[in-house]
Amino acid sequence: MARRLDAFVTKTVTPEPREGNAPVRIAETEHGMLNAIGLANPGRDRFLAETLPLLRTLGRPLWVSVGGVSARDYAETCALLDDVTIELNLSCPNVDEAPESAAEIVAACRAATSLPLYAKLSPATWDIAGTARAVEAAGADGLSLVNTIRGLALGPTLRPTLARAVGGYSGPALRPVALAAVYACRRATQLPIVGMGGVQTGHDALELLACGATHVALGTVLFADPDAPARVRTELADELERAGFATPDDAVGVAQAAVATVEN
Amino acid sequence: MPRRERRSVVAVEWLGPYALLRVERGSLDPGVPGQFFMVEAPGRVLPRAFSLCLAPRGELAFLIEPVGAGTRALAALPPGAELAVFGPLGNGFRLDVRRPLLVGGGIGVAPLPYLSQALERPPAILGFRTTEQAAAAALLPGADVVVDPVLVTDVLPADRDVLACGPEPMLEAVRAVVPNAQLAWEAPMACGYGACYGCVVEVDGELKRLCVEGPVLCSS
Numbered sequence: 001m002a003r004r005l006d007a008f009v010t011k012t013v014t015p016e017p018r019e020g021n022a023p024v025r026i027a028e029t030e031h032g033m034l035n036a037i038g039l040a041n042p043g044r045d046r047f048l049a050e051t052l053p054l055l056r057t058l059g060r061p062l063w064v065s066v067g068g069v070s071a072r073d074y075a076e077t078c079a080l081l082d083d084v085t086i087e088l089n090l091s092c093p094n095v096d097e098a099p100e101s102a103a104e105i106v107a108a109c110r111a112a113t114s115l116p117l118y119a120k121l122s123p124a125t126w127d128i129a130g131t132a133r134a135v136e137a138a139g140a141d142g143l144s145l146v147n148t149i150r151g152l153a154l155g156p157t158l159r160p161t162l163a164r165a166v167g168g169y170s171g172p173a174l175r176p177v178a179l180a181a182v183y184a185c186r187r188a189t190q191l192p193i194v195g196m197g198g199v200q201t202g203h204d205a206l207e208l209l210a211c212g213a214t215h216v217a218l219g220t221v222l223f224a225d226p227d228a229p230a231r232v233r234t235e236l237a238d239e240l241e242r243a244g245f246a247t248p249d250d251a252v253g254v255a256q257a258a259v260a261t262v263e264n
Numbered sequence: 265m266p267r268r269e270r271r272s273v274v275a276v277e278w279l280g281p282y283a284l285l286r287v288e289r290g291s292l293d294p295g296v297p298g299q300f301f302m303v304e305a306p307g308r309v310l311p312r313a314f315s316l317c318l319a320p321r322g323e324l325a326f327l328i329e330p331v332g333a334g335t336r337a338l339a340a341l342p343p344g345a346e347l348a349v350f351g352p353l354g355n356g357f358r359l360d361v362r363r364p365l366l367v368g369g370g371i372g373v374a375p376l377p378y379l380s381q382a383l384e385r386p387p388a389i390l391g392f393r394t395t396e397q398a399a400a401a402a403l404l405p406g407a408d409v410v411v412d413p414v415l416v417t418d419v420l421p422a423d424r425d426v427l428a429c430g431p432e433p434m435l436e437a438v439r440a441v442v443p444n445a446q447l448a449w450e451a452p453m454a455c456g457y458g459a460c461y462g463c464v465v466e467v468d469g470e471l472k473r474l475c476v477e478g479p480v481l482c483s484s
Binding site: 011018019020021022023024027028029032033035037040077142171172220222223224226227 | 268284304306309310311334348350381451452453454456457459460462463464465466471
């Protein structure tokens with residue numbers, strides 16, 4: 001699967017190892033899935049010593065997802081990385097939030113590394129365009145839109161299906177939410193945007209580009225279809241041709257052109 | 265190596281309330297008993313995990329209990345319907361056992377027919393909650409069958425190499441009688457191949473992914 005990717009994004013790395021939350025920590029819903037994995041990961045030291053060298057053998061550009069409970073956690077991990085793009089997981093619904101704001105965390109990381117920094121924002125952010133401007137001013141090189149959104153499902157006995165009750169909701173239901181976030185942030189910034197949220201087909205990818213994303217990421221669909229990267233790439237090429245775009249770049253932001261300019 | 269292929273439904277046959285879904289095998293490898301496949305569930309976001317029940321010539325067969333939207337949709341598929349099948353996945357049963365005894369509870373009978381063939385038809389004990397469900401015992405000719413309120417552990421000898429599959433309380437009860445039994449566990453799965461970290465169960469105080477470390481686990 002990895003050979004068909006333009007980049008591989010790791011699971012979030014935290015300073016200490018994390019086992020994650022107690023099972024049951026996944027559940028399917030009508031139009032998506034919930035996960036309360038809880039950032040299970042081997043921790044920063046083992047990631048650097050074992051996981052990262054292994055991932056390098058894939059021969060693809062690597063993006064490392066960085067998490068933590070404080071700005072210092074994030075910055076320390078950034079300082080230890082080299083020859084990767086960093087995606088700051090600022091918005092996981094399954095762990096306690098850091099007390100600092102997204103912009104403060106980005107600023108701390110900017111001071112710690114010259115590697116490219118992408119800020120992954122939550123779709124539940126009250127003013128996502130405002131947050132986009134703030135993280136840009138703090139030194140972010142790009143945005144990743146969107147993370148999962150808080151969700152809950154009940155089982156047949158009217159009890160939550162997840163052990164932790166609430167989890168992150170992903171999959172097709174998130175697609176309009178992702179489109180709205182990309183659309184809003186593109187109006188606020190010229191930063192590169194990795195659009196993600198419920199992409200299953202080339203057409204879904206095209207719609208993210210149309211709203212203003214410059215890149216597209218796949219998540220939940222990979223669980224159902226590990227061949228999705230190759231398939232979506234082929235489908236996107238067909239969609240672009242059908243729509244009359246010579247290159248993917250020509251499709252970026254076309255949805256914006258139709259709306260009279262209004263400032264947010 | 266697991267493969268993912270689109271395969272056609274050959275037929276769905278009913279054994280009591282259980283549906284035996286037969287699909288064309290194509291170039292899929294049936295794997296070893298206890299391994300499972302991720303099968304596309306029509307209209308659903310995620311596939312479903314089923315252990316291989318039987319490997320008839322040119323086919324793969326999965327025993328399904330229709331309990332929710334995905335399993336009901338699968339049980340209703342007509343011949344010729346296509347779906348994605350991905351596998352074989354996970355670790356199966358160890359077959360180097362001297363005195364095997366197969367133990368199954370309810371839908372846990374699913375991996376046992378294929379296992380039984382591999383071990384040349386050892387003794388088997390199957391337990392079901394109802395006599396309707398006990399129709400699935402036809403998949404294991406010669407098995408001892410008990411129905412609620414009799415439990416498999418009521419008739420389980422302690423001196424065999426037990427290979428068991430069934431509900432968690434049954435597996436715990438079997439392990440209490442036969443500490444080194446091979447137990448095939450189950451957990452909700454999203455990917456089935458180790459990516460999502462969703463199917464973990466606690467084993468000896470640690471969380472292990474059933475799709476990678478299991479689904480068959482044993483204490484020894």
